[in-house]
Amino acid sequence: MNPCPxxxxxxxxxxxxxxxxxxxALTVGAASAAEQKLPxxxxxxxxxxxxxxxxxxxxxxAILRKAGLKRAMVSxxxxxxxxxxxxxxxxLVVPSLRPYRKRGEISSWVRDETVIGHVExxxxxxxxxxxxEFHVYGADADLPVMRRMTQLAKQYKLWLHLHGDSDAIxxxxxxxxxxxxxxxxxGFDRPEAVxxxxxxxxxxxxxxxxxxxxxxxGKADPAWREAFLxxxxxxxxxxxxxxxxxxxxxxxxxxxxxxWLADLPRDVAEKIxxxxxxxxxxxxxxxxx
Amino acid sequence: xxxHAFCMTFRFDSSRISHLACVFLLACxxxxxxxxxxxxxxxxxxxxxxxxxxxxxxxDPGNRVSGNPAAIRLGYRLFHDPGLAANRKISCATxxxxxxxxxxxLATARGLQHGIRNTPGLWNVGQQRxxxxxxxxxxxxxxxLRPILDPAEMGGxxxxxxxLLRGQSELDCLYRHAFGxxxxxxxxxxxxxxxxxxxxxxxxxxxxxxxxDALREAxxxxxxxxxxxxxxxxxxxxxxxxxxxxxxxCHAGPLFSNGEFGDIGVPFFVKPEGVDPGxxxxxxxxxxxxxxxxxxHNDDATRNNATATRHLRPEHRNFGEFKVPSLRNLKYxxxxxxxxxxxxxxxxxxxxxxxxxxxxxxxxxxxxxPLHLTESEIDDLVSFLEALSPETPMxxxxxxxxxxxxxxxARRSQGKADAHAASVTSHVSRNDR
Numbered sequence: 001m002n003p004c005p006x007x008x009x010x011x012x013x014x015x016x017x018x019x020x021x022x023x024x025a026l027t028v029g030a031a032s033a034a035e036q037k038l039p040x041x042x043x044x045x046x047x048x049x050x051x052x053x054x055x056x057x058x059x060x061x062a063i064l065r066k067a068g069l070k071r072a073m074v075s076x077x078x079x080x081x082x083x084x085x086x087x088x089x090x091x092l093v094v095p096s097l098r099p100y101r102k103r104g105e106i107s108s109w110v111r112d113e114t115v116i117g118h119v120e121x122x123x124x125x126x127x128x129x130x131x132x133e134f135h136v137y138g139a140d141a142d143l144p145v146m147r148r149m150t151q152l153a154k155q156y157k158l159w160l161h162l163h164g165d166s167d168a169i170x171x172x173x174x175x176x177x178x179x180x181x182x183x184x185x186x187g188f189d190r191p192e193a194v195x196x197x198x199x200x201x202x203x204x205x206x207x208x209x210x211x212x213x214x215x216x217x218g219k220a221d222p223a224w225r226e227a228f229l230x231x232x233x234x235x236x237x238x239x240x241x242x243x244x245x246x247x248x249x250x251x252x253x254x255x256x257x258x259x260w261l262a263d264l265p266r267d268v269a270e271k272i273x274x275x276x277x278x279x280x281x282x283x284x285x286x287x288x289x
Numbered sequence: 290x291x292x293h294a295f296c297m298t299f300r301f302d303s304s305r306i307s308h309l310a311c312v313f314l315l316a317c318x319x320x321x322x323x324x325x326x327x328x329x330x331x332x333x334x335x336x337x338x339x340x341x342x343x344x345x346x347x348x349d350p351g352n353r354v355s356g357n358p359a360a361i362r363l364g365y366r367l368f369h370d371p372g373l374a375a376n377r378k379i380s381c382a383t384x385x386x387x388x389x390x391x392x393x394x395l396a397t398a399r400g401l402q403h404g405i406r407n408t409p410g411l412w413n414v415g416q417q418r419x420x421x422x423x424x425x426x427x428x429x430x431x432x433x434l435r436p437i438l439d440p441a442e443m444g445g446x447x448x449x450x451x452x453l454l455r456g457q458s459e460l461d462c463l464y465r466h467a468f469g470x471x472x473x474x475x476x477x478x479x480x481x482x483x484x485x486x487x488x489x490x491x492x493x494x495x496x497x498x499x500x501x502d503a504l505r506e507a508x509x510x511x512x513x514x515x516x517x518x519x520x521x522x523x524x525x526x527x528x529x530x531x532x533x534x535x536x537x538x539c540h541a542g543p544l545f546s547n548g549e550f551g552d553i554g555v556p557f558f559v560k561p562e563g564v565d566p567g568x569x570x571x572x573x574x575x576x577x578x579x580x581x582x583x584x585x586h587n588d589d590a591t592r593n594n595a596t597a598t599r600h601l602r603p604e605h606r607n608f609g610e611f612k613v614p615s616l617r618n619l620k621y622x623x624x625x626x627x628x629x630x631x632x633x634x635x636x637x638x639x640x641x642x643x644x645x646x647x648x649x650x651x652x653x654x655x656x657x658x659p660l661h662l663t664e665s666e667i668d669d670l671v672s673f674l675e676a677l678s679p680e681t682p683m684x685x686x687x688x689x690x691x692x693x694x695x696x697x698x699a700r701r702s703q704g705k706a707d708a709h710a711a712s713v714t715s716h717v718s719r720n721d722r
Contacts, residue, residue: 048647054558077647103647210650212604240605243648245557248564249608 039070041277044209044238047081051244057088067254070274096130129281132161141171150175191223209238215260232268342502353588359466362689364490372453375444384408387685390621396629400442407629410622415492418548422627423571427598431580434484448474462695481586500676526673545616554648569607620678
């Protein structure tokens, strides 16, 4: 009647089996959690000469993979940095042609007409998804160098990754109403102003690099949340590695992005986190020679 | 608006602004006397904001022994005592050497191991808001405890600390006086108390007035002769500092620091691989620290002193930001920057003159732009910066007064402490200079 004499070995056996099952479940669960970790398309990476000196291409790619990036759109001063990374991991890197030949041209490039020849040469030689990121504000967007960038983007069917104010955006769109623009940092503008621009210009998209106002403590800011829900197809995230040290912030930035994106509906989070980047930029590279 | 009208407008505001208005009125008067060739009324008003010096002393509401004579003497003794360290050879004073402005003259600190940051000086440390290059502490006692416990610096612990206190009768007596109980390794307040005593002593470290302070006073009282006695290079440097350099935007107030953090384009890689995240890491550290102002060791029952800590959130821009240091006493605290990478004040001015704009993010208005200073302008700015330090030699503060009821113990244990101090100095001389 007493099951005890039989039970200990059986119990041990069951216990072991249960423990093994639990371990398996935990392992599978952990793997599943890792698999479920939201991929990230980082739309704002630079790999300039001081970055490749301190963090060589293999190490840089290892950082991008550690961050769980689906892909990264990379532009560099000079463009050689982008090409080094692209050669190392064409599956991971989406090249964008920054018009700066070296650091220090942020303020001067738009008045330096030798930039045009440089950009034309690179476009003939390499494949890109965009021209940028470049800095241009207000009336400078109508200067000949910027006008030529707009023409080249149209000619090569490329995006413009523009860091500037809404006035510069308007001027570029007047030059080419079909221009496709990724607005770096969403212009550091208020969410209401960004929404107004997105409503007005259907080919304008916006990255959220180097801003914090859209999320805090894993929660999306209410005003920005409205923007994301109104335009889930028009936003992307990005780190902005404007100094070589910031390569060591990419992993943390990706995790921070996952944190606040989890506060949005899953489909919206996936679009902003990576699907928009895949659709808009990565797809351009697969079909090009 | 005329100068006079501007002053009158100010007079109708609050009492504090009325005070400023008076300063401005004086400034207007002096500006008129000095003529256009010298400081403008606006410049004098801005110069006035860098004083008076010394600032009024304030007790730390989070430290119940702030200002307590027994705690101050205990803190002084512990600061110089190598018994807190795991190897019994180094003390706080090993890196914070009084004769060097409580700095060590090294690029980066050397405790039990080599550190990655420049040792900050301690003069006027009690007036600061955040502590450490990354602001990893929101109060002075917490900041004082970290190096004692850090295995890379002193490697101490509660047991060693209690043993030290109990082993020296004056320290034991001072501790009982300050905290009303015996030092006990099992008391989880022991370490916080020891740190509060060290902080109480550091709060007494107020540097003397400088040539700049004398110039400021002369300007405010309209003493043209006294102003003229100050070197033209100093005055030209001051004008650059306030004007084209925009230095005072961050190096504000009597301390010449706004107490916050900035990215000034200094690389922050740490060899062999990795980076010093600066303020971004500091915010995480302060929030995780059990000795922060949000914790139970804060003696301010109102928690009003914890407001800033409560609202801290790391932001992307904080990555690579470091504390805006006070510019007082710089003459004695070379080398400079968070990693000691610039050897002289001239190097510092050169850095700003040729600053790499590409290392600075163009988010919002840019404060930092290459100044492209001439060599003589650099000389002028250096002259001004040197005028923010007292004349040599810097006075080394002596031991605080003994406490009467611990006086019987003091002579014996002071002798031991002196021997320890001599041993520390000898150790530093051999190994670290």
